[in-house]
Amino acid sequence: MTGQQQQNLPSASSQNAAEGQSRIAVVIPSYKVIAHILGVIAEIGPEVERIYVVDDCCPEGSGSYVEQNCTDPRVVVLRNPENQGVGGAVMTGYQAAVSEGIDVIVKIDGDGQMDPGLLMNFVTPILEGAADYTKGNRFYDLEEIRAMPRIRLFGNAVLSFMTKFSSGYWDLFDPTNGYTAIHRDVARHLPFGKISRRYFFETDILFRLNTLRAVVVDVPMDAKYGDEVSNLKISKIVGEFLAKHVRNFGKRVFYNYYLRDMSLASLELPVGVLMLIWGVLFGASHWASSIYTGVANSAGTVMLSALPIFLGIQFILAFLGQDIASVPRRPFHLSRLKSKTKPGAGR
Structure with missing residues (x-):
């Protein structure tokens, strides 16, 4: 306008x-x-x-x-x-x-x-x-x-x-x-x-x-x-x-989660994503190698792949739970009104 x-x-x-x-x-x-x-x-x-x-x-x-x-x-x-x-x-x-x-x-x-x-x-x-x-x-x-x-x-x-x-x-x-x-x-x-x-x-x-x-x-x-x-x-x-x-x-x-404030959720998301990516890439590379060589991977190798994936998913779900719980509940316009009428405000 x-x-x-x-x-x-x-x-x-x-x-x-x-x-x-x-x-x-x-x-x-x-x-x-x-x-x-x-x-x-x-x-x-x-x-x-x-x-x-x-x-x-x-x-x-x-x-x-x-x-x-x-x-x-x-x-x-x-x-x-x-x-x-x-x-x-x-x-x-x-x-x-x-x-x-x-x-x-x-x-x-x-x-x-x-x-x-x-x-x-x-x-x-x-x-x-x-x-x-x-x-x-x-x-x-x-x-x-x-x-x-x-x-x-x-x-x-x-x-x-x-x-x-x-x-x-x-x-x-x-x-x-x-x-x-x-x-x-x-x-x-x-x-x-x-x-x-x-x-x-x-x-x-x-x-x-x-x-x-x-x-x-x-x-x-x-x-x-x-x-x-x-x-x-x-x-x-x-x-x-x-x-x-x-x-x-x-x-x-x-x-x-990083600029305004930091909490446990600020750590859960990046740690979860990194662990999930690591587990998927590690598992995929060894799975491809197993197919190429015809040699089955050991139980320890499978666990080194599966455990980061499971833990990564858990960390991401924990972050989402925190994110869901942090939906705004206090009206913005009421807090602005209180700040305007607070004694001494504007001095």
């Missing part, structure tokens, strides 16, 4: 602030969703103070379409000068909301798959201090899962498993779910320039949230499948996502 766009934003209503109520905004990325976006806006309840429609250089001119056909005074149309993907559109909305002093920012897609009536289910845990960031999970209701296309069901399961490793949020599922809400104090600490701006956005932001030690909570929801067409083809992005997950896992481990 340019400085000119930011200056042109209408000032938000001061009613909620005057009454001491939290201010809520919705960000709607807009790209080829003209058929659904007005219906989505119409279903957003009065608890929302501002609605940011982000025209992500849409070829259909969705920003102008909303301006011409929507009379809701809460709607502000923002425009990206070039297409930045869903992540870029959401971050444009985040920056506008933070600049207006919005407390909780909800992201809803404009294709009609997300029910705006569920909005407070995402906002309430944040307002109650139970979470910094909430996201939808379509896998709670087993009956509703049957309505999900099988390829999407399988793809989400695979991506969810990879996300647990890379993000450190082992208690979350359905990482590509774009129905989210975030507290302002968390959003303004995100490195907007580093977050992936396309389909990896929802997953990459979880990694960034973990580096802040933010609390993330899943919210059960049902998806609506109609005549909308998803631009995300899971079968085409699994390989790309895998490479990015490996990158994020390495960064997260370095940040959390």
Whole structure:
């Protein structure tokens, strides 16, 4: 969002602030969703103070379409000068909301798959201090899962498993779910320039949230499948996502277990990996030699291979157990609030 766009934003209503109520905004990325976006806006309840429609250089001119056909005074149309993907559109909305002093920012897609009536289910845990960031999970209701296309069901399961490793949020599922809400104090600490701006956005932001030690909570929801067409083809992005997950896992481990802090888990992972590699290479070389010479390896040689493998696996499992137990539990925005109100702070 340019400085000119930011200056042109209408000032938000001061009613909620005057009454001491939290201010809520919705960000709607807009790209080829003209058929659904007005219906989505119409279903957003009065608890929302501002609605940011982000025209992500849409070829259909969705920003102008909303301006011409929507009379809701809460709607502000923002425009990206070039297409930045869903992540870029959401971050444009985040920056506008933070600049207006919005407390909780909800992201809803404009294709009609997300029910705006569920909005407070995402906002309430944040307002109650139970979470910094909430996201939808379509896998709670087993009956509703049957309505999900099988390829999407399988793809989400695979991506969810990879996300647990890379993000450190082992208690979350359905990482590509774009129905989210975030507290302002968390959003303004995100490195907007580093977050992936396309389909990896929802997953990459979880990694960034973990580096802040933010609390993330899943919210059960049902998806609506109609005549909308998803631009995300899971079968085409699994390989790309895998490479990015490996990158994020390495960064997260370095940040959390070596740069910020060190614990027993900091030793368990490298020792386990080295022992596993040594055992596999030692065993494979002697197994190949045995096949070539026709001479069976001794029991001691077999043990020298098997023991490091078993111990390496145990060390890695011990690290994973520690990693699972260290999922963030203390909301980031509450700790920031306490630091601001602490007597003597700022002197």
